[in-house]
Amino acid sequence: DAGVIQSPRHEVTEMGQEVTLRCKPISGHNSLFWYRQTMMRGLELLIYFNNNVPIDDSGMPEDRFSAKMPNASFSTLKIQPSEPRDSAVYFCASRTARWGDLETQYFGPGTRLLVL
Amino acid sequence: AQSVTQLGSHVSVSEGALVLLRCNYSSSVPPYLFWYVQYPNQGLQLLLKYTSAATLVKGINGFEAEFKKSETSFHLTKPSAHMSDAAEYFCAVSPGSGNTGKLIFGQGTTLQVKP
Numbered sequence: 598d599a600g601v602i603q604s605p606r607h608e609v610t611e612m613g614q615e616v617t618l619r620c621k622p623i624s625g626h627n628s629l630f631w632y633r634q635t636m637m638r639g640l641e642l643l644i645y646f647n648n649n650v651p652i653d654d655s656g657m658p659e660d661r662f663s664a665k666m667p668n669a670s671f672s673t674l675k676i677q678p679s680e681p682r683d684s685a686v687y688f689c690a691s692r693t694a695r696w697g698d699l700e701t702q703y704f705g706p707g708t709r710l711l712v713l
Numbered sequence: 714a715q716s717v718t719q720l721g722s723h724v725s726v727s728e729g730a731l732v733l734l735r736c737n738y739s740s741s742v743p744p745y746l747f748w749y750v751q752y753p754n755q756g757l758q759l760l761l762k763y764t765s766a767a768t769l770v771k772g773i774n775g776f777e778a779e780f781k782k783s784e785t786s787f788h789l790t791k792p793s794a795h796m797s798d799a800a801e802y803f804c805a806v807s808p809g810s811g812n813t814g815k816l817i818f819g820q821g822t823t824l825q826v827k828p
Contacts, residue, residue: 601756630816639818639819639820639821640803640818640821642815642816642817645815653815688756688757690757700745700747700762700764700807701747701759701762702759702816703759704749704756704757704758705756706754706755706756707755707756709754
């Protein structure tokens with residue numbers, strides 16, 4: 598299996614620009630999670646989906662952030678407009694519904710975002 | 714509400730020495746507990762998990778952890794550190810019953826292994 602795929606791996610942009618992060622979960626997984634990692638706040642859950650439906654977006658910092666999951670194999674996290682304080686590593690993780698492993702989240706390699 | 718506290722943001726050991734990374738949790742329901750490892754510039758990789766079966770859990774790379782309900786702890790150990798163990802380690806908790814899949818992470822512990 599290819600694992601969780603994220604793109605781009607690195608993104609440098611200027612304040613005010615739109616940023617779109619992409620994630621392809623592991624095939625057959627039905628839950629998808631977006632996390633943000635910073636030195637100050639550690640790992641924070643932003644939003645998660647079950648069967649392509651957003652279940653909990655209470656971690657999304659503000660309206661500038663939005664996430665979609667149009668189908669089972671693709672999700673996006675968009676920041677518009679971006680600000681320097683959004684600089685972080687963004688991780689996507691997926692989880693199966695298969696009994697015996699449904700507790701485990703599998704993480705992608707992350708997207709390192711720098712907003713200048 | 715659930716929370717995780719990792720005691721010690723940095724731990725340094727000599728190669729061959731015992732590794733002990735501490736994790737205490739708070740949970741109003743029986744928890745599931747996890748240890749993840751993150752190597753530089755990589756994503757998180759599952760080391761081991763506790764899901765209400767055996768309290769002593771063995772994971773990959775020679776790591777193990779013991780769930781102690783009375784102490785609300787889930788400390789990670791390895792008898793003999795290897796240079797390749799240098800990484801950041803995260804303890805995480807989720808509700809065991811009606812598992813929503815949400816993970817609450819600790820702040821992480823950076824393990825340094827000295828030659």
